[in-house]
Each structure stands twice: as structure tokens, then as C-alpha cells.
Amino acid sequence: MELQKRLDYGFNGYQVPATPRATRSARKRVPFKKRVEDKRISAFDLLATVAGKLLLDKESTPVSSNTSSAEDKSKVEKNTVKEERRDGNQSSKLETCDQYSNDREFIISQLVSQTNDLRSCSFRKSPSLKNDTHFGLTSVVTTSDCSERSGVLKLMNGKIKNEMGSLPCKVETGPFLCGASGGRIKLEFENKGPIHEELDRTDKLSFREVADTCPLEDPVVVDGKPPLLVSSDSSGKTHSYGFNNHLGSFPGKRDDLKIVSRDDDEKSSGCTYLGPIKKPFRPTPLIGDRRIRKTMTSKYLKVAPRLNDVTLSNSDENLKSAYCDRSAYKRIRSERNYPFKKRKFLHYSSVSNSDGGISSEGISDSPEQSINGNASGVYPKMRGVKFRIKSFRVPELFIEIPESATIGSLKRTVMEAVTAILGGGLRIGVLLQGKKVRDDNKTLLQTGISRDNQMDALGFSLEPNPSQTFPSHCPGGSPLKFPCDTPLPLARYPATPGLVTRVTHDPSHEPHMHNLGNFVESDHDSAPSPTDMSLDKSTTDSKALVAVPAMSVEALDVVPAHRKSKRSEVVQRRIRRPFSVAEVEALVQAVEKLGTGRWRDVKLRAFDNAKHRTYVDLKDKWKTLVHTARISPQQRRGEPVPQELLDRVLTAHAYWSQQQAKQQLKQQQQPESCLLLYNSTVRASSRSDGGEKNFG
DNA sequence: GTTAGGG
DNA sequence: CCCTAAC
Secondary structure (H helix, E strand, O other), X not given: OHHHHHHHHOOOOOOOOOOOXXXXXXXXXXXXXXXXXXXXXXXXXXXXXXXXXXXXXXXXXOOOOOOOHHHHHHHHHHHXXXXXXXXXXXXXXXXXXXHHOOXXXXXXXXXXXXXXXXXXXXXXXXXXXOOOOOEOEEOEXXXXXXXXXXXXXXXXXXXXXXXXXOEOEEEEOOHHHHOOOOOOOOOOOOEOXXXXXXXXXXXXXXXXXXXXXXXXOOOOOEEEOOOOOOOOOOOOOHHHHXXXXXXXXXXXXXXXXXXXXXXXXXXXXXXXXXXXXXXXXXXXXXXXXXXXXXXXXXXXXXXXXXXXXXXXXXXXXXXXXXXXXXXXXXXOOOHHHOOEEEOOOOXXXXXXXXXXXXXXXXXXXXXXXXXXXXXXXXXXXXXXXXXXXXXXXXXXXXOXXXXXXXXXXXXXXXXXXXHHHHHHHEEEEEEEOXXXXXOOOOEHHHHOOOOHHHHOOEEEEEEEOHXXXXXXXXXXXXOOOOHHHOOOOOOOEOOEOOEOXXXXXXXXXXXXXXXXXXXXXXXXXXXXXXXXXXXXXXXXXXXXXXXXXXXXXXXXXXXXXXXXXXXXXXXXXXXXXXXXXXXXXXXXXXXXXXXXXXXXXXXXXXXXXXXOOOHHHHHHHHHHHHHHHHOOHHHOOOOOOOHHHHHHHHHXXXXXXXXXXXXXXXXHHOOHHHHHHHHHHHHHHHHOOOOOOOXX
């Protein structure tokens, strides 16, 4: 009979509705049980702790320092406010920086603009980049705990490249956590030349030239201020979750920050050559819209070819590498762009999939490690374990900035790039005796980290955060393109007029082609590895999708899932990702077939690869689609959905609503026995084929 | 874990 | 998109 109805309806694409929930065996709702806090320390906790220590504000640092934490903090906030108020005023920004320079100082020793060279070399194959101006940056940044204030930043025609390989770090167990002694963070941006700057006793952030093999000219030394991370959020809440502020308040008195620019193409990983960016960025419309207001300084940095790629080598490899870097744009969002909320922290594998040389060194036992007297029942001898990370190396950074940009802007840009990296582009890997500890749930005790004899083998590494990678895909509607023509879902986010900066993380997560049918890209969350992903998709996806329209690139914008270093604390709201027309079409198609109320199936069917689209999202989208279809076109907002689709939405919605009503009616009328029979029949028919069987 | 709806 | 009640 059901079949007959369908035929009457005249649509053969719909399926028998799934058995209504109500008819399913009743499940008891288990009252929420408050979880008992587990005092055990898991690897994840450890990571969170360390990362938090490294990246977050100095609020958590001991007050024993000469510098008042509170004072610094207030200073930062003050500056923040001021900056925002004078938004756009360069001089005022400098002023702001000046204030801040009390603690840190930047010296730029060399600055070179090589727009032309770049254009003729690395960018030869990238027409879209022709007009870009680049400042190559090679720098070493060091912050240390002393009062000495000096630093040097040399700029060259390269860029701050963020090398996303696994990064080594040195860790020392010690009073770090308790602040007894200064913890240090050494971040390196290596530039081929193994320039390692030893941490000095400076109390500021300094940039120092490293292995600059490029011809430099017009050396410019500027005694500037540190690119204060500005919080443009006047609400004043920013500091509570914005990484920028945390960075701004980098415990200069205690921590050493070392960044060495690096020009290591070989490390750029196996990315494939990608052609010019075809997909134009979606204009960031609305100047003055929410984004602008909120992210004045939160620029989106992009990769820029490194100088060395251009001047030092003309080898294909270099060009290729450079190109890859160029194409591996990603958005790095400032953490403060996201409101945070108390919520369950996204669980993710904290250990990198990348096998890049990870190394850790220098972990030393802390004399005073232990003390957590409170022994839990499970772990009778619970001991505290303290770590002191002596140094970390930060991935490469690429920065592109207009010639006309001011030094102040440049500084800020660099700072922001670093901030972005630290804020969300990295994750921490834990190594024990050279091997990654992948299970975040293991306790230190279980892992053996708590044992003294293991301390020496413990290491941490900074690794690229897969979630920050840029997915790519090939728009199905367009002709098949060569890889090099794959549109890059890049986006430019001029933070301030005249200043365009972009940063990218390692190309190791290079965008890859997918089957046309694979219209929805995963956001790489917890992706095994770029390579695996590709393979995975090409095999898995192809079979699962049928004649699904390809989505437009914009739909695939990767929005880095920002991970708070501090677990269990605030987690930002997911970024809004408007559905593209292609997605809508896929959704409509799936719903037509599966009906409303089977969102999980819809998800599996049409959005299985779009990790960022949950079935709840799909359900919500359908809800809004129905609403949209009902309102007048004038009232609609956002990317217009073809009327044809909206019509289908209404049709399908009406149909399934009717089905639902009928079923409910039936359930009420049918005797129990019949109901059971009916249900079993329906289930069998609707699920015999994975729930996608069509009526004929 | 899913679904349905309100916010 | 989030949150949550009700499955």
C-alpha cells in the first residue's frame, strides 16, 4: 500500500519513510550523571597543561617575578583598547606599541622588497600573484627573561615560512609549572642556515637575522615596537580567550621565545604542483561588517614564496616547492575571533600523523617533582610531574605584505603570524623515547612518563594541526582540471586597508584532488595524514556518492578548528559555514530520497565526507531551507538558492510531512499486531539496501 | 547516538 | 549554530 501511495504521489525518488521513532523500542532516558572528576593525569591533560603554559598568558605564571603580572596584563588590555579606538591610525598604533615596547623591542635590520624578482621567478606560474608584493622575512625571535632589551629583525626577500613538520623541542622537567624558575620557549624559524640563536637574557622579543643568503639591500634598521597583538574587541572579553592577548603578555620575564626563519624547501613536503588560483576569493564583502570589526588585526596570512626559492635556486624543485607553498594558503584565525564557551572540548588526537622529524631533547628531571600528596584510590602514589620545556621550534611562516606597509604593520603582521601559529596552528605531540604517544587517554603513569627513569626520554613536539589544513576539491561542474589547475580555496583577508597578510602552514597537507563525486570535503579533522586522506577519499568516497553535485569551492573554506590549549575550558563556537548551493542540492536530493527525520542517513549519504556538517547541521539547514522557500525572495539572504531547489524543498517537505502524518495516523489506528507487521515490513524495505532503495 | 525544536 | 529534551 505504501508503494501505491508513492506512485500516486508521482515521485519515484522517495522512499518509504523510516519507522517512526515512536514505534521503536522505548529507551529509558538515563538521567545525566555528574561525572566524577578523575584525578588521574592523562597524556592529554599533560599536553593541555604544557601547551597552556606555553601559549597562554602569564596569569598562570608565578607572581614571584619582578614584573607584576597584573600590571602587564592591564597594560596589554589598555593597549588593546587604545588600538581599537584608533583603528586604522598608524601612528596611534605605534604609540600603542611604544607603550608596550617597555618590555619588548624589535629591531629590524634589513628590509628588502623584491616584488619584481618574485614575480619573475617563483610566481611565474602564478599569474594571480603577479601583483603581489612580498617582503621576505627571515628572522629569529627571542624573548627571554631578562631585562636586557635588544633584538634584531632582518628582512629579506623570503618570507616567514611556517614549516609544519614535526618540531622538536627541548623539555625540562622542573619548577616550570610552579614558576620557580623561568620556563623558556624557543621558537625557531629556520632559514636553511642553521642559525640558532641562543637564548639570551633579554627581556624582549627580538628578531635576528639568520642565514640570509639572499641579496639584501636597503638595510633598514628600525627601532620599533613589538607588534602588539591587538584585540579589536572592545567588549573587553577578548582577553579572556583571545590568544593574542596571551601572546601579548608573553611572560617575557620568564620565557624565551626564539624564532628562526627557515628556508628549507625540502621540508616543504610532498606537495604537488598546483596551478594558478582559479577560484577567486570570495570578496570579503562588507567592510565594516562583523568580521572587520572583530578582527581588525586578525589577519589572514598567506604563504609567500621564499626568497631563496627565487634567488638561490632556479631548480624546478624549488620552484615547485615555492609554488606549493604558495598554494597552500590557509586561514589562520585569531583565536579571539571566536567566542568561547564552556563546553566539552573537542577530542582529537594530539599526536601528529606527520612523521616529519620530530625530536625532542633535554628533558631533565625536576628535583622537586612529586608532591601531589593526594593519592587517589586508584593511584596510591600519585605524584605530580613537572616539566620545563626549554625550547620549541615553530613551524615555518610565510608572510606577504605590501611594500607600502609600514614597519609597524610588518611587525604586527609577524607577530600575528606567530600568534596564529601558536594559537591554533599547532598542536603538541608527546614523545617518549623517540616514539609518539598517541593515546591521549593514557595517564602519565601508564605511559611511564611519571617514572623518573623515563623523564629523559620525554619530549614534546610542535606539530601542524591538521584541522588547519586547507581542503581542496575540484568543482564538479567544471571540466576536469589538471592538478595544477585545481582551484585553491584561498581567501584573502585584508585585515586593514593596504595591508594584506596571509600565512600558511605547511604544505604537507596539500590540497588534493578528489573525485568529482566527492563534493564534500572533510575538514581534515583527525585525518590520518594527507596522503592517507587522499587515498581514503578516492576509494571510499567514490563508492558512496552517486551523481551528487559538486560543491563550490567556497563551501570548502577551511575553518581551522581552533583548539584551546587548555582543555575543558572554553571552546569556541563553531565557525559559521554557509551552505553552498551544491551542498543544498545534495541535501535536497538526499532528503527527497530519505525523507526528513533520517538525518543521520542523510548525513551518511550525502555528507559523509564533510566532517563539519553534522546531521544536526543538515537538519537545521533543511529547516531553514523550508523557511527560505516559503518567504519571498526579497527576504532571503545570503547566497541565493536556486528557486528550483527551493521548490524541491517544498515539494519534498510536503511529501514527507504527509507521510509522517499518515504514519502516525496509522500507528494510532492499527492494532498492535498490525503495527508490528507494518513496521517490520517498512524496515525491511527501507533498510534492505542501506536505506537508499528507491521505489520504482 | 539520534531526532526534533526552540533559541 | 547551539542547546537540550526526548528518544
